[in-house]
Amino acid sequence: MDKFVVTGGKALQGEVRISGAKNAALPILFSTILSDKPVTLSNVPLLKDIKTTLQLLNELGVQYKAEEDSIVFDASEINSTIAPYDLVRKMRASILALGPLVARCGEAKVSLPGGCAIGARPVNLHINGLQKMGAEVIVDHGYIVATTHGKKLQGAQIFFDTVTVTGTENLMMAAVLAEGQTLLENAAREPEIVDLADCLNAMGADIQGAGTDTIVINGVNSLTGCQHSVLPDRIETGTFLVAAAVTGGKVTCTHTSPKLLESVLAKLKEAGAEVSSTDNTISLDMTGRELKAVNIKTAPHPAFPTDMQAQFTVLNCVAKGTASIHETIFENRFMHVPELHRMGANIELESHTAIVKGVDSLTGAEVMATDLRASACLVIAGLFTTDETTVARIYHLDRGYEQLEVKLTALGADVRRVAG
Numbered sequence: 170m171d172k173f174v175v176t177g178g179k180a181l182q183g184e185v186r187i188s189g190a191k192n193a194a195l196p197i198l199f200s201t202i203l204s205d206k207p208v209t210l211s212n213v214p215l216l217k218d219i220k221t222t223l224q225l226l227n228e229l230g231v232q233y234k235a236e237e238d239s240i241v242f243d244a245s246e247i248n249s250t251i252a253p254y255d256l257v258r259k260m261r262a263s264i265l266a267l268g269p270l271v272a273r274c275g276e277a278k279v280s281l282p283g284g285c286a287i288g289a290r291p292v293n294l295h296i297n298g299l300q301k302m303g304a305e306v307i308v309d310h311g312y313i314v315a316t317t318h319g320k321k322l323q324g325a326q327i328f329f330d331t332v333t334v335t336g337t338e339n340l341m342m343a344a345v346l347a348e349g350q351t352l353l354e355n356a357a358r359e360p361e362i363v364d365l366a367d368c369l370n371a372m373g374a375d376i377q378g379a380g381t382d383t384i385v386i387n388g389v390n391s392l393t394g395c396q397h398s399v400l401p402d403r404i405e406t407g408t409f410l411v412a413a414a415v416t417g418g419k420v421t422c423t424h425t426s427p428k429l430l431e432s433v434l435a436k437l438k439e440a441g442a443e444v445s446s447t448d449n450t451i452s453l454d455m456t457g458r459e460l461k462a463v464n465i466k467t468a469p470h471p472a473f474p475t476d477m478q479a480q481f482t483v484l485n486c487v488a489k490g491t492a493s494i495h496e497t498i499f500e501n502r503f504m505h506v507p508e509l510h511r512m513g514a515n516i517e518l519e520s521h522t523a524i525v526k527g528v529d530s531l532t533g534a535e536v537m538a539t540d541l542r543a544s545a546c547l548v549i550a551g552l553f554t555t556d557e558t559t560v561a562r563i564y565h566l567d568r569g570y571e572q573l574e575v576k577l578t579a580l581g582a583d584v585r586r587v588a589g
């Protein structure tokens with residue numbers, strides 16, 4: 170298992186190009202199942218989760234060809250409707266095969282993703298929604314088995330008890346080829362949902378209201394091909410901005426958009442950073458400025474994203490003052506805290522809230538990454554110290570950050586990947 174060796178103490182300086190968003194690319198890749206015409210996608214990030222998705226799509230019969238700046242998908246023939254455990258266990262987003270397979274083929278057998286590090290993450294709302302659309306769905310031997318008995322899915326009114334991002338995406342994709350109108354209420358409003366809807370509409374779907382809590386989908390008989398560029402990764406953007414703030418640096422993120430992360434930028438300003446932006450760049454300057462602790466409460470978009478919680482935990486660890494971090498989305502998303510303790514952080518954990526008291530220095534240590542964003546948080550902590558930190562199990566990080574060590578090195582950091 171690869172490790173990162175981080176030698177800290179340098180302020181990040183320079184420009185970094187932000188990749189396409191993992192959480193937009195994944196559903197969009199699965200949406201190619203819905204059309205028998207070629208779909209060309211660009212700005213797809215090179216990540217482990219994307220490779221897993223390509224493998225899974227291939228297993229289902231979807232062919233793809235990488236071109237210079239894009240990937241062309243051909244789902245003219247779907248020859249399997251089974252998403253096996255071996256691939257699904259590597260990536261929870263594999264559940265996104267369910268909606269498109271049932272819509273296109275009338276059946277699917279998708280391994281239950283199971284519990285994972287940050288919480289139980291059930292998929293009951295995905296299943297309930299498909300049942301409302303007329304599919305028979307059972308869970309059998311660890312697999313979700315769905316069938317429409319040869320009929321089309323039926324449009325339905327679906328109210329989500331809890332706001333769910335992939336749940337909204339799965340049912341939006343299922344509804345695109347259903348008979349009649351589907352109403353998704355209390356839908357997630359993340360920018361990645363809007364990007365998926367834009368791509369589906371470019372394929373000939375009829376989706377209105379994506380980005381609001383009510384999405385209306387009028388089913389169509391078939392989809393055509395399209396070309397679509399994946400939107401920028403707001404979480405990668407936020408991660409680099411926090412790294413710049415923590416190291417007292419000055420960094421410009423390019424190929425991104427300030428509109429995607431307003432709540433994060435507001436918190437960075439509150440923390441004392443100078444933030445400026447254009448339509449597609451965001452700059453953060455922390456030179457000679459003092460970092461102030463900021464209270465954080467995670468919640469569905471447009472509120473503060475849970476995927477930036479770990480990065481702001483480390484920001485508060487080295488800021489002036491005390492702040493609380495309240496995690497409301499996932500019940501077990503503080504596994505970075507014991508690792509930060511090993512580096513000298515002062516954090517008290519009370520159920521879903523971390524009380525973080527800023528310290529003047531952190532020390533390098535051997536720490537272990539436990540999930541994707543926790544990994545990024547430990548790398549940022551390592552950048553702040555003046556000695557060496559080894560972050561083990563960075564396979565979590567490789568799921569969601571494209572060449573993080575290369576991009577950080579270009580900004581002046583000392584981060585080495587050690588193969589293991």
Ligand SMILES: CC(=O)N[C@H]1[C@@H](OP(=O)(O)OP(=O)(O)OC[C@H]2O[C@@H](n3ccc(=O)[nH]c3=O)[C@H](O)[C@@H]2O)O[C@H](CO)[C@@H](O)[C@@H]1O
Nearest residue numbers: 192262290291292293294295331332333334335336498499
């Ligand atoms: C690939 C992808 O886009 N992943 C993102 C997506 O994950 P994901 O879509 O899995 O997260 P959800 O939005 O579904 O989860 C939100 C909450 O709803 C609960 N829930 C969800 C579905 C369900 O059927 N029943 C249920 O109870 C979950 O346990 C969780 O407590 O949104 C999360 C919340 O912004 C992000 O952290 C992830 O990065």
Ligand SMILES: C=C(OP(=O)(O)O)C(=O)O
Nearest residue numbers: 192261262476541542569
């Ligand atoms: C939790 C995350 O991703 P996933 O839903 O793919 O596990 C994340 O991107 O932080």
